[in-house]
Amino acid sequence: MTGNSNWLRETANHNSKMLDLFAQDDKRTQQFSVTLDIVDEPLYADFSKTHLTSSAIDQFIALADQQGLRGMQQRLFGAEIVNPTEERAATHSAERGSGDEIAVDNAKMLRNRMYALIGAIDSGLFGEIKHLIHIGIGGSALGPDMLCDALARNHDRYDVHIVSNIDGAALQEALKACDPQHTMIAIASKTFTTTETLRNADSALNWLRENGVDDPYGRCVALTAAPDKASEWGVDDGRILPFAETVGGRYSLWSSIGFPFALAAGPEAFDQLLAGAATMDQHFAEADLAENIPFLAACVDLFYCRGRMAQTRAVFAYDERLRLLPDYLQQLEMESNGKSALLDGGKVTEPTAPITWGGVGTDAQHAVFQLLHQGSHEIPVEFIASSTPGHDLDAEHHAILLTNCFAQAAALMTGKSSDDQHKHYVGDRPSTTILVEDVTPAMLGALIAFxxxxxxxxxxxxxxxxxxxxxxxxxxxxxxxxxAEGNAQFDPSTEALMAKAGLK
Structure with a gap:
């Protein structure tokens, strides 16, 4: 699709309405849905409430052949260069045991090193540790934060706080919740030069020092692809947990960047996370494209982004455990594919990543769904739900949650006619639904890999x-x-703002 997308726009804008597609094919639900077993638990992906047709899928498969998707998959899993601008492989899948044997073995060795440190903490080698303050930003914080929030809430192993914002209020809130005599600090930075992270780390060390901790550096763990820089900063080599340079920040939660989750939930849970992701890796690499969940989802994305020029994509998690998933996906999708250059250096002339946004159901229904149903934008929506609740309260809570999820998807598609325009719902608005059996480590691993x-x-x-x-x-x-000290000059507006804020 390095050229124009006229064929896609023609296909996307001359399709029947979704209700007509269902009327024409009584097996549409089965044809456009896929079930995948994730460690004996089903993940069900339903793409039927979109405008995709069999002929459109065939065209996308032809495009995949043209663009060499299968070859690129082999390069990805084979630890070959797939990031040509930086001349790097992308070996995040090796962290969960998929792909190149050398990369997989190296990842396993480093993971065992992480587990050994967790064992030392558990055994009391660093004293009685109760709290962990994990300091990072971007992928070094979003992934661990999502994992801990989704899967470690009910664990009583350690109290984990994730800090990313350079605004001191964020760090101060975490410090107030922790006892310095029983706290460790994890510093997560791929390059170990990230300004915000190191400034927060310095302040955390000062807090330990001011509160009677004799060796603040002895309480620090470094999670980095630059171990030499972490050592220069002051972390002992025994508490530096490296990961491969070929693991990108937003793809790094599978590596030592996942340390706070592995500490909070235990190494077994971390292994289950990796196992679920590896199942999705295998599915992506081996399943026919017509039944390949990541491929079909990408078809939906391009159908609406390039075919119908939808500028945004909304993700709503109907499960409180997944409330941070939309935040995580914002970076994964927009930092990855928010590009204006082709692989060959040419200029992109078509839309790439839509703007990803979303929230948690049912809260979002009472805030933003008005626009989804009656607004002037066509916005593809993705619903994510779990058959099993994350609580032991009355089952009616979960029944209401799920019925709201499924009803919203149905209402977006069917709409409702009215002579009163204020009460008219145009309908024919697309959505996909991903239904999992439960939000377990293995299932969340599979979802993220998807x-x-x-x-x-x-x-x-x-x-x-x-x-x-x-x-x-x-x-x-x-x-x-x-x-920096010096005479750097900026535009008049910026200079005025700096002066008013006392920076000049």
């Missing part, structure tokens, strides 16, 4: 690189120029 492979498939079909992120660098460089 989204990773979906992003990768989109990128291959569009001819872009999902693994670099140069777009975040310019603002960082200008911020450093502002904070």
């Amino acid at each position: 989204y990773e492979h979906r992003v990768f498939t989109n990128a291959v079909l569009m001819g872009i690189n999902p693994f670099d992120q140069y777009g975040v660098e310019l603002g960082k460089a200008m911020a450093k120029a502002m904070s």
